Amino acid sequence: MPLKRLYIVITMLLVFVMVRTILNMSADTPTPAPAKTNSGITNESDVKELLEDEADFNSKEVETSGISEHLLHLFSGNAEDRKQGMRWAISSGGDAIMRLCGALTDRSSVGSIENLLTSALSEEASRREAIHGLVMTSLSQGSAEQRGKIAGIFGQVVLENRSEDVSGFLLNEIALLGSEEVVPQLLQIASSTDNTNRAAVMALGAIPGLSSSVALAELLKSPLELVMRESANAISQRQDVPQESQKLLLSIARSTSEEVSRRDAALEALIQLGNPDAMTIAMSGLKESSPENRGLCSDRLIKLASRLEETRYESYALNYLNALLISRSVPENRKPVIRKLLERCRKWTSIYDGKSSEGWIGDISGYEFGEGEIQCREGSGGEIYTASEYSDFLLRFEFKLWPGSNNGLGLRTPSRGNAAYVGMECQIIDNSFEKYANLNPYQYHGSIYGVQPASRGAQKPVGEWNFQEVRCQGRRVTVVLNGKTILDIDIDAVSENGTLDGKDHPGLKRTIGHIGFLGHNDPVAFRNLRVLDLSSN
Structure with missing residues (x-):
């Protein structure tokens, strides 16, 4: 056996023995009688006693290593326990949440055997489970104000911690919370040049309301192509897209000074939204396309016609599909799909003639x-x-x-x-x-x-x-x-x-x-x- 492989095997055996030794020592150690320590809480009665007066709570009395344990204990209880756990975490300005988030480690940086062992013995999984439990409790039992506080703390941590792994985890939790309170922070994060901006844009897309729509529209102007494309995609998935945002997408899609990839991203978003004004842009693209790209351009037009029919513009779709059917620029193998869509559009029936009570x-x-x-x-x-x-x-x-x-x-x-x-x-x-x-x-x-x-x-x-x-x-x-x-x-x-x-x-x-x-x-x-x-x- 080569010396290098032998060294690896011996090292792994040593690590295994060390872990078994630690576990055996823990198992052989007598369990002390329950008592309050500087970690703060040891049983359910202590939890309730601590929660009786939130004004006197100071999370600094609880060791960071014990916060996740306390929260998990509460979140595994009944509805009142979970609600108290949330209030406990938010009290004192959210100090417990801030410290818990600050203790999160970048799992992607684990490389050496020493780091692997440290990670395996750490409370990283418990911390993340406690944070997620806090989010889910706030969604089921918390108020909008409480969710906003939690999201704001997460946003502050992301601004201060540029670890892609930790930031990505917290941004996903922010997306679940769906609070508009954190929109300014997300806009700042999304405007950055590091690897957290994509997750920040996705979080903005998950937050309903006008402020997040406005923020996404602002990001359409970003010089960062990734941010612009992700923002356009996020806008296209929303139900509450302001006309101003759609007008901005149209201006980008029509602009000859914009990069082709940015124009395409804007056009794809407009197609997904079923914007009828996108049809003229897509039609021009078909006319100007090379023979090898006509299939792709035709597919865009067919998709837009389908979205127009699905939303509210079935009469527009009918006219455009008729034009596509006779166009020489559309490949013949796309015509059957067009005919099928036409058949559906023709089935729409007006139940008012616009002038009389007939019918x-x-x-x-x-x-x-x-x-x-x-x-x-x-x-x-x-x-x-x-x-x-x-x-x-x-x-x-x-x-x-x-x-x-x-x-x-x-x-x-x-x-x-x-x-x-x-x-x-x-x-x-x-x-x-x-x-x-x-x-x-x-x-x-x-x-x-x-x-x-x-x-x-x-x-x-x-x-x-x-x-x-x-x-x-x-x-x-x-x-x-x-x-x-x-x-x-x-x-x-x-x-x-x-x-x-x-x-x-x-x-x-x-x-x-x-x-x-x-x-x-x-x-x-x-x-x-x-x-x-x-x-x-």
């Missing part, structure tokens, strides 16, 4: 039909329904509210009776109106009335047009408002043990019925109503 039944006199809109005037209304019935369908429409507007969208309803019970009613209401401040959660916009509440925050101010999409497919109902999913439920699952309003809703069992508007004497306007029948798909 509608019910209290037609309570609404005005004309100039592309169906309007329910103040003091009038009633219930109107499509003459046709639908089973599985995808409905798209726009609506505009006035202060205090209240209406409803009937789904699979009969043409008579209270649609909220004999069918299914999806609320249409001005969430912001003071009179409705104390409504039950299942009465706000997008909710299935009396059955399941929708999330709030996606509605535009009164006087602006909102775009809504409602999918009824089998037992599933999904509502998307202005690009944000506000309701996604299985009807049977949410009503299995009774409805929230405690009333009987036999209409939930219906599998077919009319689509309708259920007026309550308040002004509301509707336009661009179209439906895709999914029953045959």
